[in-house]
Amino acid sequence: MSYSSDIKKELLSYNYTGRHCLAAALAAIININGYVGTRDGQTTIIIHSDNPDLIAKTVDITDDLFCRRISKDKRNNIVIEDQKFISEILKTTGVKDSTDFSVASPIDFYVVSKTCCKRAYIRTAFLCCGSISDPHKHYHIEFVDNDYEHADSLKRLIASFGINMKIVERKNHFVVYCKEAELIVDLLNVMSAHRALLEFENLRVVKGVRNNVNRLVNCETANLNKVISASVRQIKAIEYVAERIGLDHLPDNLKKMAEIRVMYPDASLKELGEKMTPPVGKSGVNHRLNKICEIADKLKGENNYG
Numbered sequence: 001m002s003y004s005s006d007i008k009k010e011l012l013s014y015n016y017t018g019r020h021c022l023a024a025a026l027a028a029i030i031n032i033n034g035y036v037g038t039r040d041g042q043t044t045i046i047i048h049s050d051n052p053d054l055i056a057k058t059v060d061i062t063d064d065l066f067c068r069r070i071s072k073d074k075r076n077n078i079v080i081e082d083q084k085f086i087s088e089i090l091k092t093t094g095v096k097d098s099t100d101f102s103v104a105s106p107i108d109f110y111v112v113s114k115t116c117c118k119r120a121y122i123r124t125a126f127l128c129c130g131s132i133s134d135p136h137k138h139y140h141i142e143f144v145d146n147d148y149e150h151a152d153s154l155k156r157l158i159a160s161f162g163i164n165m166k167i168v169e170r171k172n173h174f175v176v177y178c179k180e181a182e183l184i185v186d187l188l189n190v191m192s193a194h195r196a197l198l199e200f201e202n203l204r205v206v207k208g209v210r211n212n213v214n215r216l217v218n219c220e221t222a223n224l225n226k227v228i229s230a231s232v233r234q235i236k237a238i239e240y241v242a243e244r245i246g247l248d249h250l251p252d253n254l255k256k257m258a259e260i261r262v263m264y265p266d267a268s269l270k271e272l273g274e275k276m277t278p279p280v281g282k283s284g285v286n287h288r289l290n291k292i293c294e295i296a297d298k299l300k301g302e303n304n305y306g
């Protein structure tokens, strides 16, 4: 099962108790998966979804709201033709009638005035037209709407929770989407997809740890490069001194230091100090190697001017 359908399963099991939330949920279903149209004075509501669970949920919601069991056909269509019932549904959900069955209404903000109802609308909209990518692959959540005005009002509704989504047109559809992990977490929270949210957060932590390890490895590599380039510079200085005056002309402690540096070119200062007898601290090693470099520089200066 996909990550999306897992979340939808969780959201479908959400039970509404207040009439207000039921109305908001039904409004989302009709606006996204339904058509309302009037022809020859007769209004019809048609609701269709490829997801039989959503149609079953619609039947339950309508039953809870109006104490009336509507029927669905084998192809997951709900057709309502009772005029009195239709006007009751439109009044309750704030969905507008249209003449051509094609235009969805923007969200009636009176129907979603309470926070619980805003959440119910977004949750149901996700069931109708939402999808989310498997966070193992990438972060992406979207609502695919066929009406711009509705998509825009959905975007504004979601923005009321501080979650800013974007809209893009794709094949005659309007896609309200977001790619930011933090906002996706917020949105899952708004929809009360708590199990999905936990899973998402766990994965983010694992990914975060992995990123940190990578960052550390890169950092180590950078440090290692620094150690090596310092070592190369020191060894060049030692070779220069050896060539010009011979290491025997160095004070004993510097001579010993120079020999060990050349013997262990990739050792750190601390490691070099441990190889000395008696052992020398890191700063002692640093001091001695600097001294050798200074001597080399001085010899080069003499060479230049001499």
Ligand SMILES: [Zn+2]
Pocket (backbone or CB within 6 Å): 018, 020, 021, 022, 114, 115, 116, 117, 118, 120
């Ligand atoms: Zn409510």
